[in-house]
Amino acid sequence: MQDRPLLARQPILDSNKAIYAYELLCRPIPDATEAWQDAHGNSATTEVVIGAMHEIGMALVTGGRPAFVNFTADFLSVDLPLSPDEMVIELLEHIPATEKNINAVVRLKQQGFRIAVDDFTGDEAQAAWLKYADIVKVDLPALGSPDYAGAVRKKFHREGLLWLAEKVETHEEFEHCKAAGYDLFQGYFFSKPVILFGRRTPDSHLAVMQLLGALNQEEADFDDIVDTVRRDPQLSYRLLQMANSPQVNHGAPITTLQRAATALGLSRIRNWANLLALGKLSDKPAVLQQQALFRGYLMQSLSAGTDTMEPDTAFTLGLFSLLDAMLDMPIDEVCARVNLPKELTQAITENSGVYGQHLKALMQWEKGAADTIDWASLEVTPGELEASIEQAIHTVSQQSGDLAF
Numbered sequence: 489m490q491d492r493p494l495l496a497r498q499p500i501l502d503s504n505k506a507i508y509a510y511e512l513l514c515r516p517i518p519d520a521t522e523a524w525q526d527a528h529g530n531s532a533t534t535e536v537v538i539g540a541m542h543e544i545g546m547a548l549v550t551g552g553r554p555a556f557v558n559f560t561a562d563f564l565s566v567d568l569p570l571s572p573d574e575m576v577i578e579l580l581e582h583i584p585a586t587e588k589n590i591n592a593v594v595r596l597k598q599q600g601f602r603i604a605v606d607d608f609t610g611d612e613a614q615a616a617w618l619k620y621a622d623i624v625k626v627d628l629p630a631l632g633s634p635d636y637a638g639a640v641r642k643k644f645h646r647e648g649l650l651w652l653a654e655k656v657e658t659h660e661e662f663e664h665c666k667a668a669g670y671d672l673f674q675g676y677f678f679s680k681p682v683i684l685f686g687r688r689t690p691d692s693h694l695a696v697m698q699l700l701g702a703l704n705q706e707e708a709d710f711d712d713i714v715d716t717v718r719r720d721p722q723l724s725y726r727l728l729q730m731a732n733s734p735q736v737n738h739g740a741p742i743t744t745l746q747r748a749a750t751a752l753g754l755s756r757i758r759n760w761a762n763l764l765a766l767g768k769l770s771d772k773p774a775v776l777q778q779q780a781l782f783r784g785y786l787m788q789s790l791s792a793g794t795d796t797m798e799p800d801t802a803f804t805l806g807l808f809s810l811l812d813a814m815l816d817m818p819i820d821e822v823c824a825r826v827n828l829p830k831e832l833t834q835a836i837t838e839n840s841g842v843y844g845q846h847l848k849a850l851m852q853w854e855k856g857a858a859d860t861i862d863w864a865s866l867e868v869t870p871g872e873l874e875a876s877i878e879q880a881i882h883t884v885s886q887q888s889g890d891l892a893f
Contacts, residue, residue, distance in 0.1 A: 496856045497549060500556065500652065500674045503666050505773030509576065511556040511674065512549065513856050548881055550574075556604060559583075564592035572600030576623065581607040585616035593620050604652070610640045623650045623672070634661050638668030645669070676855070678773050679813050695723055696761065697815070697825050703758045704804075704828055713757065714745045727752070730760060755800075762807055772814055778884060779854075780810040785883045786850055787843075789876035794867040796842045801832070805843050806850070809836050842867070849873065 497510040549555070556576045561583045568575070577596060583589055593603060597620065604623035608614055609630045618624065624644070628634055641651050653665040656675030665673065695716070702712045717723045724745060731748035732741055742748050749757065762784070787806035791797035808828065812819035823833040835844035846868070849861045853873065863870065 496853060496858065498674060498856065499775050500672055501678065501773065501775060502672060503670075505678055505775065507551070507553060507775050507778075508672055509554040509556055510550045511578075513558075548885060551885060554602070558606065561589055564589060564596065568601075572602065576602045576604050578604045578606040578625070579617055579621075581611075581614055583617075585613070590620070593617075607654075608640070610636075610643065615644060618644055618646075618649070621649065623652055625652045625654050625674070626670075628653055628655050628661060628665075628675075634664045637665050637670065641669055678776050679779060679810055697822075699723065699761050701825060703754070703761055708754055710746070710749050710754075713754075714749050717745055717749075726760075727757075730756075758800075758804075762804065776810060776813055780807050780814070782880050782884050783807065783809055783847075783850060786876055786880035787846065789879045790846055790850075790868055790873070793872055793876075794842070796867065797846070802843065802846075805832055805835055805847060808832075809847055809851075853877070 496513040498513065499507050500509040500511060502508045554576050555574060556578055558578045558580055560580060564577075564583075579593070597603060602622040603617075603620055604625055605614065605617045605621045606625050607627045607630065608624050609627055624641075626637055626640055628637060631637060631640070637653060645651070650671045651669065652672035652674060653661070653670045654674040656662050656665065656673050656677045658677050658680065661675075662673055662677045699713070699716045702708060702716045705712070717727050727745060727748050728742065731737060731751050736751055742751060752760075783806035784803040785806070787797075787802040788799045791799045791802035808822070811822045815822055820833070820837050823836060828836070831841055832843065834840045835847060838844060839848035845862070845865045849866055852858060852861050858870075868876070
């Protein structure tokens with residue numbers, strides 16, 4: 489069976505870095521030219537809508553949030569099988585504001601659909617759509633400089649119009665656009681570390697990192713693990729609490745850390761520490777934690793179809809691949825602090841080896857660049873990657889409560 493195009497989703501965040509919506513994209517990346525959109529735009533939109541609705545489920549793909557979907561001129565006249573609460577219609581930049589197209593957009597708005605003008609840069613012809621728009625998406629790189637973002641908004645803003653900065657790739661760009669009055673933000677700035685020289689990492693973060701380091705030794709020692717936990721009151725409390733849960737302890741209460749560690753076992757403590765590393769980072773946006781979990785479960789799922797990757801190791805690799813953003817320090821320093829084996833360190837920092845090649849493919853998919861994946865270097869097919877993506881999305885949606893520590 490021929491593999492279907494990979495459906496990519498990119499989070500759209502509000503000014504508090506909470507997930508507001510997702511943009512759904514058909515990948516490989518469509519060509520930005522008008523000729524490509526004329527030839528393939530309708531089929532790309534169809535793939536996105538059908539894939540999200542029937543293959544995965546819209547609610548699962550977006551977590552109940554709105555889905556931004558690119559529309560061609562032809563698609564504006566299609567009767568949609570989705571409710572206005574589920575979808576935001578993006579008008580591609582090549583769509584002219586003809587009488588036919590305007591009437592189609594007015595009809596959609598009367599049905600309750602929200603309209604977003606895509607890739608806006610201040611072009612006067614495209615500005616004709618703003619009177620019908622609910623959201624304006626401004627393409628930062630196309631402006632040439634983020635400094636122009638505020639000027640564009642100031643010139644074209646009206647009451648009730650939301651402004652979305654897209655392709656925001658740094659924290660500085662996020663803060664700049666936020667200060668300029670932008671409401672929504674799309675890009676992977678949230679997955680980049682904020683390196684602040686001279687800032688001390690909080691003790692609670694270091695304690696979790698030290699615990700992960702002890703657990704990642706080739707021959708993890710219970711005494712080392714207990715000593716690490718004992719140095720942090722919160723870790724001690726949590727470990728005893730988990731050891732005395734009905735699922736673990738059916739007898740007398742466990743009152744020592746040594747007995748707690750023995751009762752739980754290394755595998756369960758390692759999984760707990762992985763999740764705790766995320767839960768400790770309350771100053772980070774939830775989307776970063778969800779992305780880390782998604783990477784972990786996706787790598788774990790991919791490993792099941794190979795002979796060379798171990799599922800628990802693959803999960804840890806995916807989870808740890810965002811520790812630089814979680815802890816705001818260079819990734820090589822993070823790997824050293826948690827004593828990752830050389831193979832996994834190189835997989836994360838250089839995308840080398842079988843683990844690194846699959847991690848690189850995952851990140852290319854996240855960026856909407858599935859057409860750049862070197863499939864010959866992988867042990868999975870596009871169809872298997874897509875199935876693993878669907879499984880990981882489902883697992884993360886089920887496990888979302890595990891971050892409430």
